[in-house]
Every structure is written in structure tokens, then in C-alpha cells.
Amino acid sequence: MVEAVAAQKPVGLDFELIYNTHYRRVLNLCRYLLNSPDKAEDAAHEVFLRAQAKQASYNHAFPLSTWLLKIASNYCIDLLRRKTAEHRIFDSDAGESYEPPAQGASPLGEVLAAERGNDVRRALRSLTEKYRVPLVLAYYNELSYEEISDILGVERTQVAVLIFRGKEHLRQRLGESQGKERLR
């Protein structure tokens, strides 16, 4: 019963309001994922069109933003896949072991100065989509490994490897750009 009511209701969603409230977040996600401001704008627009078209599928039990960001992630990753004729962007490469060598650069400190936010974002953008996308999903969308593995269509363990590797690359880039600020 509750389901039926919930399914009825979305038709009346005030889309104008939803759009104005969530546009920025959706756009930023698209920017992170696609690495292109122009394409991100197109994608964000398309995401809201899609959301509007399938309002009925929105489950009110979850926050609206989660639903929108999920549509956005799926759409952007679809775009990335289409761009690279190679559809298996996130699969493990031959010779890439699940257990990476232990002597990578150590974690970046939490106390990393706030003004380094720009550096972190720049470093993130310099990563290939293979690592950038999982990191964005994990830390911008705050999705679990399970959810990420669903979206990317890879094993959960592969998600863990991609994120671990991605952070290693991120530390490297940050280390290259500035003096090392390490916790230990």
C-alpha cells in the first residue's frame, strides 16, 4: 500500500525546485567524473531530463540527492565508456595483483591544510578515469564499495584495489606538486 502511494506521489514532484536545489551538486559530480566543464554541463542537463522522465521510479525512502547522483554517475560512466571504445575501463590489468606492494607513500594527514583543497582537486583531475571515477564515487558521493562495484560493474575487491591505488597516485601527485606533508 505504502509503495503504491509512494509511486503515485512523485508525479507531483516540483521539478523546478529539485533542479534548482540539486543542480550544483549534480554538475560538480559530472565535472569530477567527466573532467570537462562543457561536457559536464551537457551531462547535468541530461541527468535532470532523465530524472524527470523516470520520476515514478524514485523511492521516497531514500534522499532525492542519492537518487539524482546515482542517475548522474550511471550516465557519466556510460559516456566515458562510449568515449573509449574499450568498455572495460575499470577491470584489472594483467599483472595487477589484488595485494599491492606495501611500501607506497603513507596516507596523507587529516590535518592537511584546508587551503590545499584546490591541490587535492587538481591532483584528482590529473588521474586517469580508471582511478578518478572510483575515488569520486567513494569520497564525493560517499558510496560503499558494494554500490561502487554495482555502478562500475566490477568485483568489490577490484573496487578496493582501484581506490587504494587511486589514493597512492593521488599522494604521489600531491607529493610532486608540494613538499611532503606526512603524518608519520
Add this chain to the structure above:
Amino acid sequence: MMCPTEFTCAVFAEGELPEAEAREVARHLENCGKCGRLVSAFRGESRMLVQHLQDIDLEESVVVPEFASSSSQSLSVVGFALGVIGLALAFRLSTSILFGLRLPVELEWLNPREWVLGLGVAVNAAIYAIQNADAVVAGAVQTTVLLTLGTAALIGTARVLRRSMTANSILAATVAIGLTSSPSHAIDLRRGAAASIPATETIDDSVVARPDGKIKNIDVAGTIKGDLIVFGDVVIISGTVDGDVIAFARRVEVSGTVGGSLYGAAAILNVSGRVGRNMLGAASNVNLSQSANIGGNTITAGAESVIEGKTQRDLVSAGGMLDLRGEIGRNVHFAGGQLALGGSSRVGGNLGARVGKEENVKIAEGAVIAGKKNVTLNLATPRPSRYLSVSYYVWQIVRVVAAFVTGLILFKLFPALVLTRVHSGMDWLKAGGIGFIALVTIPVAFIILAVTIIGLPIALLSLALWAAGIYLSKIVVAEFLGRSILKTRSAISLLAGLILVVVAVNLPWIGGLINFLLILLGLGALAVSIYRTRSQEGFAEV
């Protein structure tokens, strides 16, 4: 227990380790300070990443654009359709009112289908290139190098000018024109006073002559062994040019001898001399006086052509009026307003005319036509309606199916060609403008390329691409329309869009114009779409 790996610690810190394993690591951490510090460092790092990545949402720099909801999107399809049909109707009506209801028929020669001229240029270019095969090879190599450099420069500037599509189109045209002046053999560049060649002078090379600020009239009285390319206000060629002459001027007078072909574009083109090969004139007035002798074909396009001299082969003329009083060795083809054959005219072959009214062909007493006379009337006579024949519908179905298959392949191979971002009327206007530039500049570049620098392979390639673009552009628009109306993207929406487009371009009276407008819009949108796909890197500060 041995210390877990850094990887395990990292996954543990995220709370993503399977339960059993997580319990084990937690137990280990109670006793191992080193691993404990590592895990808390990972946790700190994650918090830091979340904070820094999400900080961006607090920035106010993003302007939220107007939301074109899907309902207004479908409205914009209606708007689009109304716009295109309205524009076509307005054009037809205004021409009808301006020229009287029957006159558009006389303008039929402007229709690309009737463009014998274009064909003539292409054929001539091909013949020219074949005859100069050695130079073609040298020229082609040089052109390829230049074209590569030009493209590199274009891509470079595209990066710099990122959004300025118009600037790039202009640049592309400039590069194309710049390329055309690349000499494939020795060329003598002359300007102003030096551009005029006195009767006593003989030049062994080809000459490019153009005016300067003071001297705008160019007089070629001497002898040129190569080709002559000349620009000016008044250009007079009274000497001898062994090669071809290409002349652009307000007024061009040729009283001397041209060994090759003469290509003249002018307001007034007067020829009284000898042309060894073909004469191709695009001018508002083309006059071949009695003493003129053309060894090959005479091809004219313009408001009025008066042909008194002798042409060994065919006369092909398109325009408002053709007044023929001279001798034509073979056939005469005319398309346009009025054709008059004077009493002294001689036609060695057939006479073919395509005019609005039967009485627009006047043949005086004494005119001789050796072959058949064939007058075809334009739309003026009610032809049996094409809408009544079955084959017409069969062909339209074939057309839809062919476009459908092409479209499926196209979007499979180049998914990026899908138009995503044309929602406003302004976008369409822009696309139309760019489409117009593409539609016009490419054939112009092609003609110059094919005629002057002998870069025939490249010219043909670009012409083929251009033709393909014209065909594909309608498919792209159809896909957009179908998708916008059905609000899904599938083979069905493509098919629906194609059917819509084919119906629209077959509407009576305005179908042709709708076709033309769709080509403009599609070509422009295609160009923008390709441009946007190319310029996606280089992501500045968010």
C-alpha cells in the same frame, strides 16, 4: 598474528573488510601501535578527501542555468518545426511577392540541381589536373604538407580560442585560401603598377597579378608562358597567355589570346579574343563579341549572356537571358529565363532549353539548328503530380530505410554525434549560421583548390566529406527530433525522426526549402558537436 598489509589496513579503515577478517584486524590493532596509527592515518585521509572533494559544493561560482524541462523540450521541437516551415514559407512567399507569382520559376536556375556551372567547373578542374599530372603530384605533396601544418595550426588555435567557433571557421577558410596560393611551380607575384605587363615583355613563369592601393587596373599586353591569375578592378588582357587565365575583377576584357582555358568572374566579362580551350564565365553580363573564338566549350552563368562569337564545342548557359547570335559547333544547353536565337546563329548539334514558358524561347528566321530542338518547361506547366505515382512512395520508403541503416551505423560508430545541447532558438540560429558557412565555403575552397593549386586529390576528398556531411546532417537532425518527441533514444526514435524529416522535405511547394534549412541546421549542429567533442580536454579550475 602478523601485521596485516597496508592494503588490508586501508580497506579496514574504510569499514569495508568482510566481518570475520575485520574482527581479526580489530583484535590485532589492540596490541599493535604501528598498525593502529596506520589505520587512523587512513581514516584521517578519507575524511580529508571527503571534505576537500565536497567543499566544491560550497562555492557559489556556479550559475544555475534555466531548466529546459522535457515538456518545454517537446515544445521546442514544435517550435523547431514551426520555425523551419515558417522560414521556408516566408521565403517562398516573399520571393513570390517580390517577383510576381510566376517568377520563382525563372529563378529555378539558382537551384543546385540546375547548376550546370558547378558541374562544368568540376569537369574542367579534373581535365586540367589530368593534363598537368606531373605538377599535380608535386602540388599534391606540397598541399598535403601545408594542409597538415594548417590543420595543426587550426587545432592549436581551437585550443586557445576554445569557444569561438566562428573565428575558427573564418580561420579555416583563410587557411584554405592561403593554401590555394601555394605555388606548385615558379610563380611570379606582381602588384600594382608592376602587375601590368607591357607588350614588349615576355614572362616564362606563371603570374599572379593583383592591384595595390593606388593602381587597380591591370593591363596584360605582353606574353605569359605560364598561367595568369589576376585580380583587379578592370583587367584587360590584350596580350598572350599560353596557360590558363583566372580573372576576378569588376570588369574583365579579353581581346588577346589565351592558350588554355579562361575562368572569369566579374560584373562584366567581355571576350573578343581567342581562347584555346574552355571559357567559363560567371558574370552579370557575359559578352562574346563576333571576333571571339573559343576552342572548347563556353559555359556562362549570369543575368545576361550575349554570344556572338564562335564556340567550337558546346555552349552551356544558365541565367536570366541568353542571346545567341554566333556559331556553336555542337550542342546548346540553356536553363533560365529567356533564350533568343538571332538570325545569324548556327547550332551544330541539339538545342536544349529549360525555361518557364514556351514563348520565352525565341528563334529568329534564319537561325540554323542542325539537331533537335528540345524545350523543357519548368514548374510552369502542371506536370503530372509526383504524389500520384507509386514509384515515388516506393522511393521515399527506400530513402527512409537507407537513412535508417546509415543512421544506425553512424550512431554506433560515433555516439558523440548525438546532439545533446541544442535547446534554445539561439543555438539553432548559431548552428544554421555555421552550417551556412560550411555549406558555402567548402565548395568554394574546393573549386579554388581544384582549379588553381591542382590539389585535386584533397579537393575531391573534401568534396566527398562535404557531400557525406550533407547527407548525414539530416540524419542527425532526424535523430534529435525523434528522440525529443518520443523522449527515448532507440532505433524507433531514429526511424520516427527520419520519417518526419522525409515527409517534411517532400511537402509540396516548401519541401525543397525545408530540406535546405535542415541541411544548414544539421551541418552546423554536427560541426558544433564535433568541435565540442574535440575540445573537451584542458579542464581549468572548477
